[in-house]
Amino acid sequence: MYSTRITGHVRASRAAVYRALLDPDAIAGWRVPAGMTSRVHEFEAREGGAFRVSLTYDAPDATGKTSGHTDTYHGRFRTLVPDERVVEEIEFETTDPAFGGAMTMTTTLVDADGGTDVTIVHEGVSDAVSPADNETGTRMALANLARLVEARSAA
Numbered sequence: 001m002y003s004t005r006i007t008g009h010v011r012a013s014r015a016a017v018y019r020a021l022l023d024p025d026a027i028a029g030w031r032v033p034a035g036m037t038s039r040v041h042e043f044e045a046r047e048g049g050a051f052r053v054s055l056t057y058d059a060p061d062a063t064g065k066t067s068g069h070t071d072t073y074h075g076r077f078r079t080l081v082p083d084e085r086v087v088e089e090i091e092f093e094t095t096d097p098a099f100g101g102a103m104t105m106t107t108t109l110v111d112a113d114g115g116t117d118v119t120i121v122h123e124g125v126s127d128a129v130s131p132a133d134n135e136t137g138t139r140m141a142l143a144n145l146a147r148l149v150e151a152r153s154a155a
Contacts, residue, residue: 004099008118010145012152018084018086022086031141033140035058041053050064074091098128103123122138140148
């Protein structure tokens, strides 16, 4: 098991970023790496609330952890501090024990340079998940989040 920490900058308020962290339509748009599509099955944005999301690879030769070309994960919101922090417990739906077990994802928002620094920390990531892939996917998600929130703030 390992941890990663990635920080990105969003040119929007912490409140605007926080809203995108708890909006299932926004999640489907930003928390998906390039080359995949997202589907939000369940999303209760409250402490203790459950969520379930599938990410499906576009490439026909990509293999998912859950089935065929799909990675599905579920979890719950452990902590929600408005405009500051979201703590999620996440687990892949898989029969492969190498990917089993829950990990924690903590997203922290801090005012910085006319916008918000967003830090995502993954803890308890399975060694079966490549650290480089985890970091790349998180950087892609942060870039997507910035584009989405900045466009909404400009509108």
